[in-house]
Amino acid sequence: MQPLNHSKLVSAITNVFLHSLLLGLLYACGGNSEQAGNQMETPEIPVLEVKSMSASTHRDIPATLEGKVNIEIRPQVDGYLEKIYIDEGAFVTKGQPLFQINEAPYREQLHTAEASLLAAKASVTKAKLEVDRLTPLVQNKVVSEIQLQSAQAAYEAAKANEAQAQAMVSSARINLGYTHITAPVSGYIGRIPYKTGSLVGRSEPQSLTVLSDVNEMYAYFSMSEAEFLQFKERFPGNTIQEKIKHLPPVQLVLSDNSLFPQPGKIETLEGQFNKTMGSISFRASFPNPGGLLRSGNTGKVRLPNLYNTAMVIPQEATFELQDQVLVFTVTDSNKVVSRPVQIADQSGNYYLVGNGIKAGEQIVFAGHNRLRDGALIKPQRVSLDSLLQANPL
Known part of the structure; x- marks a missing residue:
């Protein structure tokens, strides 16, 4: 066997070293992939506890404004x-x-009426003298009683003419005053x-002009039949008038979306629905000491809705599916289950939930797109109170 030369020996050692290094890297990568897979199986998801609290919302309804007194001068x-x-x-x-x-024609009419009155008064005096002259003659049977009766009738007719002339004077004086x-x-x-x-x-x-007394302004707005039925159920009272008395003050939103500084009060509503529009009109009054508001202005009446107890959740804690609003609730085993909720109202970035969840339950705050029903999570607690402090209702 021929001895291995130096260059071949170095090449063989290098190949063994590179092969060992590659195996080490593959093992390390395999270990990290397994750890990442474990982390994705139990993601850390923010959750918050549902709480019941008092809350208030509002609804803005378009309104037209008129002065309390709006008179056409004619x-x-x-x-x-x-x-x-x-x-x-x-x-x-x-x-x-x-x-x-x-006024010249009417002043002349007054002068004519006054002259007629003077003539009527003279006729009364003349008729009275004739009655006075005939009375003793009749008593002495110098003339017949028929003549006295005729004179008395003429006297009564003269008095009637005087009264008519007096009325003409009054009418002419009134027309002159007009x-x-x-x-x-x-x-x-x-x-x-x-x-x-x-x-x-x-x-x-x-008309000659319109005169508006704007010390107090009326704001007229309308509700649909469905809204009116909800309105009746929301406030105490056996009659509509009793319910109106229990209504809280309302605000007026001006056309530039600023709030009018004076609060108002809903006072009355129409007696029947408009058949064409299917709505009923309300009237709210607002004091207007500075004269800022004028007849013909437009705005919005802001109606408050007060809730003694309501389940308040951020909108970020919900998602929509097939026209339903849902949340992921967290079970005791830290698994999530989707559940539809009924939205009773909305205030800013928060929903007021009517049905679907209860106080004390845990719901997912964010990361819904990463979850499915039954998924296991690692809950990260989020305080609802801190959210409300940063972004109030």
């Missing part, structure tokens, strides 16, 4: 608009002059479509 006599004392948007006080209609239009209440003037010199009258379809 002329009650016909004539040319002689003066306009105010401007659009101005604040006026009760009794302040607004418009002046040409030419001077004043503010019936304090408030803000709306648009004025007429200008000085315009012919106005009772038959005109358009």
Whole structure:
């Protein structure tokens, strides 16, 4: 046998070393893969305990606003608009002059009526003198009683004419007063479509202006029939009026999504449903001391829903499947089981659960996509209180 040369010996030793190193690496990788597999079989999943607590939510309903007093100012006599004392948007006080209609025709009517009244009074005096003259003559049987009765009838007719003339004077005086239009209440003037010199009258379809008293505002909003039935069940009271008295204050959300600073109160609702819309209207009142709100504004009435006890869970702790909202509950053996829950309401990032889970149960907080029914987990406790402190209801 020929001796092995030096180069071949080095090559053989190198091959043995590399082979041993490769086996070591394969063994080490196999061990780590087995450990990773064990970790995936029991993943660490955050879970939290369901708690029952008091909670409040709200619902925003579109509303239209009107002043408590919203009066159309209309002329009650016909004539040319002689003066306009105010401007659009101005604040006026009760009794302040607004418009002046040409009064000359109505002043002449008053003078004519007063003259007719004077003539009627003279006729009464004349008829009375005739009665007084005939009375002793009849008593002395100088003239017949028929003449006295005729004089008395004429006297009564003269008094009736006087009363009629007096009524004409009063009517003419009233019409003259109608030419001077004043503010019936304090408030803000709306648009004025007429200008000085315009012919106005009772038959005109358009009013002179609209006067709004906005110290108190009415917000009108509607509920569907289903919402109204839920509303009736939510608050105590045997009648609707009793339920309205127990309603908490409401807020007004303005068009820029800011909150009006004054709280309001629901006062009343319509007596029947709108057949076309299938809804019923409510009215809430809001004090408006600064005059920020005006008739014609829009906004949303924010209705609070108060719950004495509710199961509050974060939305992240749920998942949806076939139009159902589900959670993974954790059993005593740390296995997860999916369960549908009924959502009663929502507030921010939280659900208020009506049915499906109970206080004290453990549910998976995150990582639902990694789980299946019956999967074993290593629970990592998450405090619901800490979540509520970071992100309140």
